[in-house]
Amino acid sequence: MRLEAGASGWVARFPCFAGPGEIHLRSCPRRAALELARLGAAEAWRIQDRYSRYREDSWTSFLRTTAGDWVETDEEIERLLDFAETGHQLSGGRFDLTSGVLRRVWAFRPGARPPSRAAV
Numbered sequence: 001m002r003l004e005a006g007a008s009g010w011v012a013r014f015p016c017f018a019g020p021g022e023i024h025l026r027s028c029p030r031r032a033a034l035e036l037a038r039l040g041a042a043e044a045w046r047i048q049d050r051y052s053r054y055r056e057d058s059w060t061s062f063l064r065t066t067a068g069d070w071v072e073t074d075e076e077i078e079r080l081l082d083f084a085e086t087g088h089q090l091s092g093g094r095f096d097l098t099s100g101v102l103r104r105v106w107a108f109r110p111g112a113r114p115p116s117r118a119a120v
Contacts, residue, residue, distance in 0.1 A: 001013065001014040001037060001038065001041055002014070003030070003033060003034050003037055006024065008024075008026055009024060009025050009026035009027060009028070009033070010024070010025040010026075010028070010030065010033035010037070011023070011024055011025075012025070012033070012034075012037030012040070012041065014037075014041045014044075016041070016044045016045060016048055017044075017048055017052075018054075018108060018110075021041065021044055023036070023037050023040045023041065025037065059077065081097075084097035102120070105119040105120060106120070
């Protein structure tokens, strides 16, 4: 992780979710910014590890192996799914928690170029 002075505070940069992650912090000393950035990056990495479709030990991979069977969840997963359902309802179905539809036009690999707005 790199912590750099930005125009209005600190910017922490770190790799996450197969791309660049950033945390912007204002009005705090460098030492506090570094500690807060470490906490934020650790949480992003925790979420990445728990839900990554590319990790065999992730909850997402586990869910894929259940082939539609009922599974036990915890409060975090229930809240995430409720949030996704709310987004789906509010967007008239345009918000989709899964990446399956988007993967038809977007190659999620190093060096891949984003698709056009029209394709998305």
